[in-house]
Amino acid sequence: MKLIIPVTTVLLAMLATATAEKPSLAPDLIIVNAAVRTMDAAHPKAEAVAISGNRIAAVGTSAEVRALAGPTTRVVDAGGRSVLPGFNDAHVHWLMGGYSITNVDLRDATSRAEFTRRIAEFAKKIPKGRWILGGDWDHEKFPGAVLPTKEWIDAVTPDNPVFVNRTDGHMALANSLALKLAKVTKETKEVPGGVIVREPAAGEPTGEPTGILKDAAMDLVDRAIPARSWDENHAAALAATEHAARVGVTSVQDMSAGDDIGLYQFMHEHGELKTRIYGMRSIVSWEVLGKTGVRGAFGSDWLRLGGLKGFADGSLGSTTALFFEPYSDAPSTRGLLFDQMLPEGVMLQRVEAADKRGLHVMIHAIGDEANFQILEIFKQVAEKNGPRDRRFRIEHAQHLRPSEIKRFGSQMVIASMQPYHCADDWRWCDKRIGPERSKGTYAFRSLLDAGAVLAFGSDWTVAPLNPMEGLKAAVTRQTLDGKHPTGWVPEQKITLEEAIRAFTMGSAYAEFQDPVKGSLTPGKLADLVLLDCDIFKINPVQIDKVKVTMTVVDGKVVWDGK
Secondary structure (H helix, E strand, C coil), X not given: CCCCCCHHHHHHHHHHHHHHHCHHXXXXXXXXXXXXXXXXXXXXXXXXXXXXXXXXXXXXXXXXXXXXXXXXXXXXXXXXCEEEECEEEEEECHHHHHHHCCCEECCCCCCHHHHHHHHHHHHHXXXXXXXXXXXXXXXXXXXXXXXXXXXHCHHHCCCCCEEEEECCCCEEEECHHHHHHHCCCXXXXXXXXXXXXXXXXXXXXXXXXXXXXXXXXXXXXXXXXXXXXXXXXXXXXXXXXXXXXXXXXXXXXXXXXXHHHHHHHHHHHCCCCCCEEEEEEEHHHHHHHHCCCCCCCEECCCEXXXXXXXXXXXXXXXXXXXXXXXXXCCXXXXXXXXXXXXXXXXXXXXXXXXXXXXXXXXXXXXXXXXXXXXXXXXXXXXXXXXXXXXXXXXXXCCECCHHHHHHXXXXXXXXXXXXXXXXXXXXXXXXXXXXXXXCCECCHHHHHXXXXXXXXXXXXXXXXXXXXXXHHHHHHCCCXXXXXXXXXXXXXXXXXXXXXXXXXXXXXXXXXXXXXXXXXXXXXXXXXXXXXXXXXXXXXXXXXXXXXXXXXXXXXXXXXXX
């Protein structure tokens, strides 16, 4: 009978011999006595990991890996705690996230008084004339779920223009000064693909803006906001990469990188970057990359580009996500489709042209009809341009009919999803679309069973960057208000192993990087995290309490919380 020796065992033996003969070949860092989950299907569990330079050198038992240590090797005893591949957040808004750390925080404001107080206090701390941005408020937390108006904040912000966004980024509130600077008045015409919310009078609109602008209408005020300085953007990016290191996020896919790639390159050249970045441009600007000949996922292990993001619809919370049927609580609308924002057929033309040049296309789609429309476009483009490894993505893939769930697998479309939203959105989901349509919401289990690849992220700043909160949501489907202790739409739960895989290997696959990261496999990049417990041995409802005690990126410790 032929004896089959695992490759890992052979590699460990070779390394042990080499390091014994030449100590300079010894690993730089080893972690022993750990509960290692590699996300490598060939060798899913281990006790120890060795790192040499910026690569995983070996994975095996504590005794095997400890034997590789040399006089300068740092040895970390994990004490039975979990070691996992570094988390790869497949959907962030990086600079916005950095700014959110220092902007006004309205995320947990639950009343008009609290909303007003926080903005008033923030305005006192900044110079006159400076814009107040960020916020991430959620009107569903206010009594009666009323939308805020400019009257809430005008009196406390006479000298500072305000444009604070809802948590989903699909509507924002402007104060009167911001509206004045943007020249938004009762005479301002409606914007295709957007809504200017106006004051009612005797049951009829007067045309006076309340301060709330939705989706494309937000551009009216956005255009009036002065561009951030290079120093301001640099400070925000530094805050973002430091925060990512603390929560174990070693790679991000920045959906709104645009022209910020140069800033990220500067940070990498100066040793400031602690996070690998795949930066996306708007699909509107596909020709900028297309004419250069750059193809998708071009660059280094640290910084790459070639991805294009587009929008098919808005959001559920703002009633602008596109559905086949009207909203239950707003029967006059089904949401907004991209063809209402663009001339008919433009999205198809852009996707086809970008794909033909080898660029990587990903489209935001939340409502069931929006997902259907994008799957149709992807199908037509793939058939016309011919077979290749294109890795089309739908960002959010939030509300799906069974017929579209199957297509993610058959068409090999990546479902780039943010599980934290599952814990948060239910508060308005049943109200917006009813319990029957809600069954296809965040259909993690069904998508996996259909053969789809899940790539998990956070949508930071819409949701927290911390992956532990996303893992808990995917595994338990408990809601933030505690009203679903056994899970909302519990049949869509997935296992912890599957959820971590979606945050590591799935996200790496979604950016064409699965050959070099996403699992703790010898030869891959040395990006990993050490947690404060064995995450597989705790009650899943406690996952969000787990802390990262060490983050390693490119073989270097970038966070050591001890």
